[in-house]
Amino acid sequence: MARILILSSWVAHGHVGASAGAPALQALGHTVTQLPTVMLSNHPGWPHVAGMPVPPEQLGAMIDAVAANGWLAEQDALLVGYLPTPEHVALAAGLVERMRRLGARIVIDPVLGDAPKGLYLAEAAAEALRDSLLPLADVLTPNLFELGWLTRAPVDDMQAARAAAETLLDPAQEVLVTSAPVGPGTTGVLRVTAEGAQVCPVPLRKGVPQGVGDVFSALIAGGLAPGEALGHLSDLIDASLHAPHLRIAEAAATWTRATPLTATEI
Incomplete structure (x- = not known):
């Protein structure tokens, strides 16, 4: 089993950001350390929300403490x-460089926004992520909107x-595009590497809760192949349709035993 450090958003209630990725990884037996970039009561899409970003200097102190205890x-x-x-973004870039020297694999989920809402964060932060963080990744997991914005x-x-994903391949080794435009009524994950491209299709569903992209990226960070990760995620989505949150714990007996999906060359 793998040991994964997640630097992302955190919510007290529900499953988005690290609060989606961590329990999904733990359900599969992985060990997770969480560093919250923001701490919120819940996803901002609910009527009431409270919380704030964690100051970078506080995060830096937390990282130093984790390192001093031998966990980094x-x-x-x-x-x-x-x-x-x-x-x-600057703090994350420093952490990436630090962990690369320690031999860690770097997975970056460029959480910028989604269609049709557009960017979720200030353009200055999005530009900083594009310019200083993306080149440091081993694996990138943008959704389709993010791929278009970045390129x-x-x-x-x-x-x-x-073609757009191929422009991000240097020096990133692998680009995994979620919400790929497979065809009518179908989406999936597009995997692009220097050796070629494959797609894992899945049917489009309605009533999917927030957090599926966070779970997918976490499973990739846990060392799963895209077809394995998407197999687990597809079963989790089916168990969570029209629920207020992903049923990560409630449906663990089924989605953790999912069959991997098959990728096809394109």
């Missing part, structure tokens, strides 16, 4: 998710999305 060097992977300000390229169909 134990991590197999670092997952970087939501970063609310350019200062948080300023069309992503309307599979070939366009593949």
Whole structure:
């Protein structure tokens, strides 16, 4: 089993950010350390929300304490998710460099926004992430909107999305595009590497709770292949349709035993 450090958002109630990725990884037997970039009562889509970003200097002190206790060097992977300000991006870049020297695999989920709402964070933070953090990744997991924003390229169909993802491959080793435009009534994950591209299709569903992208990125950080991760996630989605939150604990007996999905070359 892997040991994963997650630097991302955290909510007291529900499953988004680290509060989605961590319990999903733990249900599969992995060990997770969490560093919250923001601490909120719940996802901001609910009528009432409270909380605030964790100051970068406080996060830096937490990282130093984790390192001093010997836990930073134990991590197999670092997952970087939501970063609310350019200062948080700078802190994340420093942590990435530090953990790369320790041999950790770096997975970056560029949490910028989604269609049709657009950007979730200030453009200055998004630009800082694009310019200083993306080049440090081993694996990138943008959704389709984020891929288009990062590359300023069309992503309307599979070939366009593949071409856009290929522009992010240097020096990143792997790009996994979630919400890929597979076809009518179908989405999935597009995997692009220097060796080629594959797609794992899944049907589009209605009533999917927040947090599925966070779970997918976490499972990738845990060392799962895209088809394995998407198999688990697809079963978790089916068990959670129209629920207020992903049923990570309630449905663990089924989704943790899911069959991997098959990728096809494109």
